[in-house]
Amino acid sequence: QVQLVESGGGSVQAGGSLRLSCGASGRTLISSAVGWFRHVPGKEREFVAAMHWSGGSTYYADSVKGRFTISRDNAKNTVYLQMNSLKPEDTAVYYCAAKTFWGQVVPQNSYEYNYWGQGTQVTVSS
Numbered sequence: 001q002v003q004l005v006e007s008g009g010g011s012v013q014a015g016g017s018l019r020l021s022c023g024a025s026g027r028t029l030i031s032s033a034v035g036w037f038r039h040v041p042g043k044e045r046e047f048v049a050a051m052h053w054s055g056g057s058t059y060y061a062d063s064v065k066g067r068f069t070i071s072r073d074n075a076k077n078t079v080y081l082q083m084n085s086l087k088p089e090d091t092a093v094y095y096c097a098a099k100t101f102w103g104q105v106v107p108q109n110s111y112e113y114n115y116w117g118q119g120t121q122v123t124v125s126s
Contacts, residue, residue, distance in 0.1 A: 001115075004022055005117055012086055013126075019080055020094055022036075037113075038090075050070065093120065
């Protein structure tokens with residue numbers, strides 16, 4: 001069992017930056033895919049970024065490519081989402097997710113992940 005706890009959300013003006021953190025406990029994420037998703041009320045949960053904990057390729061939604069960066073710290077068992085050049089349309093609740101995974105292409109659909117954090121609100125004002 002894995003417990004995920006997000007932090008780092010908040011309010012920022014357009015063009016600003018935030019870094020979200022997702023700390024994992026219960027077991028190491030060494031054999032996991034980890035991802036970030038976001039949700040706006042009335043819309044589907046949207047894929048943002050993902051990677052395998054062991055490294056390798058990172059995956060991004062087109063809407064955040066070039067602005068967001070996913071990374072992880074093995075020693076802290078923590079995954080990050082660095083968000084730069086934020087836009088009002090980035091406003092959402094952001095969730096981190098994980099699943100045991102040894103494949104080649106990291107999952108980008110929310111239904112494929114079985115561990116979720118509680119979410120952290122990001123609000124970008126114009």
